[in-house]
Amino acid sequence: MSDSTPPIVAPASIPLVWVVDDSPTEVEAIRRALASACQVDVFSNGEAMLEALNHQSPPEVLVLDWQMPGMSGLEVCRYLRGNTSTQMLPVLIITGFARPEDVEEGLLAGANDYVLKPFRAAELLARVHALSRWEVLRKRALADERARRMLAEGSLSEVQMAEARARRSEQRYELAARATxxxxxxxxxxxxxxxxxxxxxxxxxxxxxxxxxxxxxxxxxxxxxxxxxxxxxxxxxxxxxxxxxxxxxxxxxxxxxxxxxxxxxxxxxxxxxxxxxxxxxxxxVTERKRLEAEARQRTEFERQLLGIVSHDLRNPLNAIMLAATAILRSEELEERQRRNAIRALTAAERATRMIRDLLDFTQARQGGGIPLNRQSMNLHDLLQTVVDELQVTHSDRTIQVEQTGEGQGQWDPDRLAQVIANLVGNALQYSTSHTPVRVTTRGEVDAVVLEIHNTGDPIAPEVLPRIFEPMERGTTQQAGRAGRSIGLGLFIVRHIVLAHGGRVSVRSVADEGTTFTVLLPRQP
The missing domain is CATH 3.30.450.20 (PAS domain)
Structure with a gap:
């Protein structure tokens, strides 16, 4: 066959799949699901993936996480559909949004298919395979049309056209035979x-x-x-x-x-x-429809449960805290009565924090994100206030505070107080009593950096990539100390920081200790 023969698109033995996801845990799960049948390249954000498209050939399938810092999966999808060179690129969205209107929004943005979190490895692989097969067929149809035009223009002979058709037919049925x-x-x-x-x-x-x-x-x-x-x-x-x-x-x-x-x-x-x-x-997609129906039922149950937790449980806890606070104002209390009142108040406050964490966790997992009430504030001042409150309940510990640069920015003070209290509280809980906890805020040009450092047992290396996932704890010893925690604190910290457009990271080694670093842009 001469060099003028149009290329016949053959099914790739190993399709190239690009994954765009900022969660190391989810990326690892996707890798494991696709490793047996796909070549996987990973990008931590949509901007990096779009930049790669300018210099590399596109993949057979693009897998996008819906919710990411910077460009969301839907924004990336809309951008691709508005670009002539990428408007036909098969896109699979991975999402925790299970409502029918959310699914419709994803498909209208240009997604070809979607998988709900938490996904099953077999389901994800099947969806990616289906999209990769679809892309091969689409390219083959385009190649065949090109061949017809070349034939009409006289640059392709009837024999060459017949050979191309035969090869295309053979490849089509080979692909069908390999299909699920x-x-x-x-x-x-x-x-x-x-x-x-x-x-x-x-x-x-x-x-x-x-x-x-x-x-x-x-x-x-x-x-x-x-x-x-x-x-x-x-x-x-x-x-x-x-x-x-x-x-x-x-x-x-x-x-x-x-x-x-x-x-x-x-x-x-x-x-x-x-x-x-x-x-x-x-x-x-019968199984998918069944899972969607179950997801809708689960979402409705969670919505009802949230109503019970936020109203029916909070009200009696508020009554307990008010009563305990009123008792503590009395000047005629015996020491034993005072200790009992403090114990009741402390337990009620801890239960209230757990309820708040559960509500934040559920809202984040359902895709609603962490709501913010931004206002002009100084992070240095907020840090000092939170540390002073923690010092009262940890009078036997040393908390060192260092502050440099400008601390002003547009943030939600209540949410950032939640971040600081959680990270400093963890540092106190997971370090030995005779060692200090160092807390610093450092003003930079466009952001303020918060660092919390403690010595003690390092976070296990195998756990470190998942430390911001729910129910994760660093070591066996640390898990034992966290018996009164429900394991959602760092997950919520990460979502609060992401909602501010920032990022949070951790470094933990035996010789240096553990340091959590939060970077907060001054402006939204």
Whole structure:
């Protein structure tokens, strides 16, 4: 075959997948899920990935986390869809947002598919495989159209065209054979000829004897509520000017149950805009729909639980704290009564903090983020106030405070007090009583840096990458000391800092101790 023969797009043995996620824990889980079948490149934010697109060939599939510092996954997706060179790049969104309106927002932003957190490795791999197969088919259809144009221009012979078709057909069925349970299909609008990798009746459990696998059979087995919408939609797409079509609908199985499918296709057009070839893939998403329904039920349960926690539990705790505070104002208390009142007040305050952490955790996991009430404030002053309060309850410990530079910025003082109290409290809890805890705030040009350092047992190296995930603790000894904690503090710290547009990190080694570093931009 001469050099003028157009390239035939063959399925890559190992598809290249780009992952954009700022969580080391999630990145590691994605790597493990895809390692057996994909080459994975990782970017910690959308900006870095977009910069790489300027210098490298795009991947077969892009996996995006929905919620990231800087550009969110949806913002990245919208940018790609607005760029001619990337508007067809297959995108899979990973999200904790399970509400139908959230899913719709993701798909409208341009995502081809999505996976809910916490995801199963097999499900993630199946979704990535489906998108990579779809991309191969789309490129193959484009290559075939290019070959037709070269034939029309006289730069490609009939023999070369026939060879290209034969190779394309062979590769198509090779791809279909390697597919899981997706139905790969190809339709010629001019002749009405339809080819499928799997017989649709057999796919739905029907005995094939006497059945014709035709578009009429497909139409007859559409759910009555979906039939008019789906048939009209595909007709309008083929008759119009669009290149891609996608619908979700239901098909009747042989046992009279319904399978939920996502059907998507690429429409190849000639120079006049007429459809000459349609290549598509039909994917069973029944399990996904079931999981979505369970997620909606779980979300509703969590919403009801939040109402109970925020109202029915807080009210009696507030009453206990008010009563204990009133008792402590009395001048006629015996020492034993005073100790009991202090113990009740301390326990109620700890329970209130746990409730606040649970509410913040649930809101963050549901995708709502940590709400902020920004105002002009001085971080140096706030730090001193929080440390003074902690020093009262830890009178036997030394807390060293160092402050340099300008501390002014636009932040939420209550939320940052939460960050400081959590990090300093952890430093006191996880260090020996005779060692000091050092707390510094350092003003830089556009940001203020907060550092909390303590000596003691270092955080275990295998735990360090997950330390900001919920329910994680540094060492066995530290976990024992944290018996009264629910393990959400650092997770919430990270989300508060991210909500301010900042970042938080930790360094922990035996010789140096443990240092948490928080960088807070002065302006939103």
């Amino acid at each position: 349970r997706d139905v790969i299909w190809e339709w010629n609008p001019s002749t009405g000829e339809m080819e499928r990798s799997i017989s649709l009746p057999a796919y739905l459990g029907y005995a094939e004897a006497g059945l014709e696998d035709t578009s009429d059979w497909w139409r007859a087995h559409l759910h009555p509520e979906d039939r008019e919408r789906v048939v009209s939609s595909i007709r309008e797409a083929v008759a119009g000017t669009v290149q891609d079509w996608q619908e979700e609908y239901r098909l009747r199985r042989a046992d009279n149950t319904w399978v939920h499918v996502v059907d998507r296709c690429h429409i190849v057009r000639d120079a006049e805009g007429h459809a000459t070839q349609v290549v598509g893939a039909l994917q069973d």
